[in-house]
Amino acid sequence: MATVGQLMTRDLSVVPGETTIREAAARMHGSHIGSLLVKTDETFSGIITETDIVRAVAERIDVTDTAVSQLMSKPIMSVEKNLSPHYARDLMADKHIRHLAVTDAGTIVGILSARDLLAYFKTVAHEAL
Numbered sequence: 377m378a379t380v381g382q383l384m385t386r387d388l389s390v391v392p393g394e395t396t397i398r399e400a401a402a403r404m405h406g407s408h409i410g411s412l413l414v415k416t417d418e419t420f421s422g423i424i425t426e427t428d429i430v431r432a433v434a435e436r437i438d439v440t441d442t443a444v445s446q447l448m449s450k451p452i453m454s455v456e457k458n459l460s461p462h463y464a465r466d467l468m469a470d471k472h473i474r475h476l477a478v479t480d481a482g483t484i485v486g487i488l489s490a491r492d493l494l495a496y497f498k499t500v501a502h503e504a505l
Contacts, residue, residue: 380464381457383496384478384486390415391424393445397437400444401429410489411475414448420484422448425475454479455488461496464488 389409391400393416400412404426411425424444432439432447454477455464464476468490478486 378461378496379457380455380459380461380476380478380488381480381486383461383492384457384488385492386486388413388484388487390420391444392416393421393448394443397424397429397432397439397442397444397447400424401439404429410491411487412444413452413477413484413487414444416445420452420477421445422450423452423475423477424448425473427474449473452477452484454484456480457485461493465493465497468493 389403389407390413391403393414404410404412411423413420414422414424422445424447428447428449432442437447453467453471453473455467457478457480468474468476474490476488477484478488
């Protein structure tokens with residue numbers, strides 16, 4: 377069976393906490409990704425997601441002047457890389473989130489998205505046929 381570490385995206389997309397929400401949205405759009413890790417003083421302090429940005433727009437927050445550190449989700453929800461995709465799926469469902477940091481002995485080494493899990497479970501379903 378696959379592990380979370382085999383499904384994760386290893387290329388971490390990171391922004392400083394002072395990045396504006398608009399800048400973060402433009403980066404996500406340009407990179408075709410749904411989240412960015414937020415780093416403050418060499419430490420990951422949170423995660424900003426498409427959902428956070430939609431909420432900011434709906435709440436009429438000034439996205440051109442507000443820093444991601446004021447909107448990001450924290451603490452960052454994570455899963456160890458050796459755990460199963462089923463565990464990650466259940467954690468995402470329980471926490472109502474679509475992105476998990478993937479860790480190796482507590483250090484963030486990747487990101488797992490609901491889209492990654494969907495691709496995996498689609499493959500597993502086709503193999504079962």
